[in-house]
Amino acid sequence: MNVKRNNMAFVAMLGGCCLMSVATQARAFDPLLAERSITSTPAADMLHGAICVFGDLPTPLRLQDAVERALCRHPKTRAAWANVKIEAAVVGQRRAAFLPTLTANWQGTRDIANTRVPGSPQYDSNHGTNLQNAGASLNWVLYDFGGRSAGMRNAMELFAAAQANQQATLQTVFAMVAKHFYAAQAAYGALLSARDVEEMALSSVNAATARVDKGIAAISDQLQAQTSYAEAVVNHTKAQTEWQNALGVLASDMDLRPSTPIELPDVTDGAVSDDAFSESVDALIEAALRDSPTVREAEANVRAARAEAERIRKEGAPRLSFVGQYNFNNKPTGLQQGVPPLPARHREWYLGLQLSIPIFEGFSRTYQVKQAHAQTGLRMDSLSEARQKIGLEVWSGYHSVKGSTANLGHSATLLALAQRSYEAALRRYQAGVGHILELLNAQSGLAGAKRQRIHALTEWRSARLQLAAALGKLEMRSVEGTPSDRDAVLRE
Numbered sequence: 001m002n003v004k005r006n007n008m009a010f011v012a013m014l015g016g017c018c019l020m021s022v023a024t025q026a027r028a029f030d031p032l033l034a035e036r037s038i039t040s041t042p043a044a045d046m047l048h049g050a051i052c053v054f055g056d057l058p059t060p061l062r063l064q065d066a067v068e069r070a071l072c073r074h075p076k077t078r079a080a081w082a083n084v085k086i087e088a089a090v091v092g093q094r095r096a097a098f099l100p101t102l103t104a105n106w107q108g109t110r111d112i113a114n115t116r117v118p119g120s121p122q123y124d125s126n127h128g129t130n131l132q133n134a135g136a137s138l139n140w141v142l143y144d145f146g147g148r149s150a151g152m153r154n155a156m157e158l159f160a161a162a163q164a165n166q167q168a169t170l171q172t173v174f175a176m177v178a179k180h181f182y183a184a185q186a187a188y189g190a191l192l193s194a195r196d197v198e199e200m201a202l203s204s205v206n207a208a209t210a211r212v213d214k215g216i217a218a219i220s221d222q223l224q225a226q227t228s229y230a231e232a233v234v235n236h237t238k239a240q241t242e243w244q245n246a247l248g249v250l251a252s253d254m255d256l257r258p259s260t261p262i263e264l265p266d267v268t269d270g271a272v273s274d275d276a277f278s279e280s281v282d283a284l285i286e287a288a289l290r291d292s293p294t295v296r297e298a299e300a301n302v303r304a305a306r307a308e309a310e311r312i313r314k315e316g317a318p319r320l321s322f323v324g325q326y327n328f329n330n331k332p333t334g335l336q337q338g339v340p341p342l343p344a345r346h347r348e349w350y351l352g353l354q355l356s357i358p359i360f361e362g363f364s365r366t367y368q369v370k371q372a373h374a375q376t377g378l379r380m381d382s383l384s385e386a387r388q389k390i391g392l393e394v395w396s397g398y399h400s401v402k403g404s405t406a407n408l409g410h411s412a413t414l415l416a417l418a419q420r421s422y423e424a425a426l427r428r429y430q431a432g433v434g435h436i437l438e439l440l441n442a443q444s445g446l447a448g449a450k451r452q453r454i455h456a457l458t459e460w461r462s463a464r465l466q467l468a469a470a471l472g473k474l475e476m477r478s479v480e481g482t483p484s485d486r487d488a489v490l491r492e
Contacts, residue, residue: 034092043071073255100140150311157304164297184246189267201229309372397467411456418449
């Protein structure tokens with residue numbers, strides 16, 4: 001009867017030449033320099049390297065402040081930043097494929113062998129031995145007909161696509177936050193306008209009441225003025241609700257509670273038209289197709305798909321590797337039954353070349369290559385769609401800017417005329433030579449002109465934003481000035 005019992009066993013596996021605990025510091029430890037071009041914050045490129053640290057909201061809140069907070073804190077920008085880091089890690093993996101791999105193992109055991117031979121006690125034995133086994137293996141792919149190089153190109157293109165997507169996301173969030181900022185400004189302007197209209201309607205009520213009390217006007221004048229006033233009160237309440245909703249959306253963009261108090265500059269501050277988009281529409285479209293991060297992302301995805309198809313095809317080619325192995329153990333050797341084993345050491349090693357030749361894979365690689373080519377075609381269709389979309393956005397944005405710039409001046413003229421008309425109608429009615437309908441019409445015209453002015457300002461700013469976003473050239477001015485001086489503009 002032979003009985004063996006292991007009292008102690010320990011196995012340690014070392015993958016590569018470093019302990020895996022280093023993986024917890026992957027961001028700091030970058031031996032293959034795969035992460036050197038990753039920005040330190042989600043919006044470092046857009047903010048020219050500024051860190052994402054903020055204090056209390058300034059009063060009033062400027063567009064730049066709102067955009068900076070949103071670019072740093074918005075989930076979309078952070079997700080795009082994380083995707084860049086993921087693709088950078090893939091680049092590191094592809095670079096690592098060009099390096100050798102070294103694996104080591106060690107095993108220590110306590111081996112107890114107890115043998116009993118009934119009737120022949122002279123052959124009984126009871127031995128305890130400390131055993132060790134150690135080994136190391138080396139594998140270094142020397143040549144694989146370009147499979148690793150194709151994988152490297154695929155990873156680099158996907159990394160470039162992720163960086164372009166990050167830029168596109170920053171542009172998108174920039175435009176969204178600026179649009180919501182302007183919408184909140186417009187809502188506040190509409191609230192002030194509704195308040196002014198309410199005061200004007202109350203003045204009309206007081207004027208009509210005074211004439212009725214003197215017996216020089218019919219009661220219908222007072223009733224019509226009161227009806228107009230009641231409508232102005234309703235509109236004022238509605239404007240108050242819309243303003244609060246707009247502030248909540250803007251606060252949410254900055255990752256703040258919707259109830260956070262926010263004070264905005266007046267909607268008319270800095271509303272001066274310029275010739276920022278004086279280039280021809282064809283030149284703008286060409287610039288967008290060349291510089292838009294959305295188009296750059298689609299182009300990088302096409303190149304990545306082509307490299308992936310090449311990698312899959314070349315993985316079916318032969319592979320030449322440099323291999324080596326070393327083994328050691330101290331297992332005792334026995335001469336015969338009943339004789340105590342003798343200490344011994346055994347070593348074995350080899351170095352050589354290994355050629356691996358895939359012969360038959362069941363046609364699986366054939367269909368993998370077909371799938372990769374189909375994926376390339378899909379990426380090319382996505383690129384065509386992106387170019388078509390960008391071209392249309394630039395075309396629409398160009399004409400929207402031209403129209404809204406013209407309306408900016410027209411709305412100012414309309415407001416000035418409506419203000420003069422109302423003041424004249426009010427004086428005529430108070431002097432007893434005007435009619436209540438004339439006054440109410442002038443009052444309604446002035447209210448409409450105020451709304452038109454606010455709408456024209458918002459539409460002009462929004463049109464400039466949309467065109468700049470389509471061109472991929474939204475940025476913040478670096479000079480100090482009024483809140484509107486930090487507006488979204490085209491790069492010079």
